[in-house]
Amino acid sequence: MSERWQPQTEHEHAVMRVLTSIRAVSDAMERMHSGMRGDMDMNATDVAALRLLIIRERNGRPVSPRDIARHLRISTASTTKLLDRLVVSGHVERRPHPSDRRARVVVLTDPARETFFRVFGDRLRAMRSMAMGYDEAELAVVARFLDDLSHAMDPDD
Template identity: 70%
Template sequence: MAERWSPQTPHEVAVMDVLRAVRAFSDAMERMHSGMKGDMDMNATDVAALRMLIMRENRGESVSPHEVARHLRISTASTTKLLDRLTQSGHLERRPHPIDRRARIVVLTDTSREAFYRHFGERLKGMRAMTMPYSEDELRVISRFLGEMSEVMDED
């Protein structure tokens, strides 16, 4: 078991403040996503899958069922059940891969996309507005920090 860390220097106190802020941000994200779970009658894994699809769609990337399984860290059998459930409820479609016709991709339906933006639209607008006062250099540092933090948190 790791021993509890107590900051000793002003720099370590600042590090602790940042980690507390990350925890508070994570808690706020969880509360925001919990609201969507209730509104759309989904479990946490369903919402996580939809978030992944929205993010990848915004980057112009397609998503295979295997990538959903890897992202959610669930088995292929669990992924099949999840995709079946989300397809049946009208949240996504399975389509042929645009290049490899033997493969399939998973795509959000217009209805699901609209529900996502209806639920998160005002919050996303608020988040964009909150970032506007920061300089481009500050935003690059924040982006790098969050990216690196995500990588550390995703390590097995």
């Protein structure tokens, strides 16, 4: 069994402060997502699927059912049930893939996108406003750190 890490140097204390801040952000994100689940009357997996669709849509990347299964780490059968539920609730549609007629993509419906941004909008504006207080060089360091951290936490994603 490993002992609890105790920072010794100023650099190690700075690392501990960052890790403590990450935990606080993670807790705040969980509370935000929990509130969203309640506001949209959805479970955590459904909301995670919608977040993936929003992010990929912003990047112009289509999302296949397989992408959702991989992202959520659920089986293809569970993904089918999830998508069926989201289609019935009017949150997503299955459409033909734009370049592969054998494949299908999953897209948000306009009402789901509007609801997502209505529920999340104030929080997104607050986060954007906070980030505007940093200059480009600082933001580049933060983005690199968060990308590296994401990879360290989930190297397969």
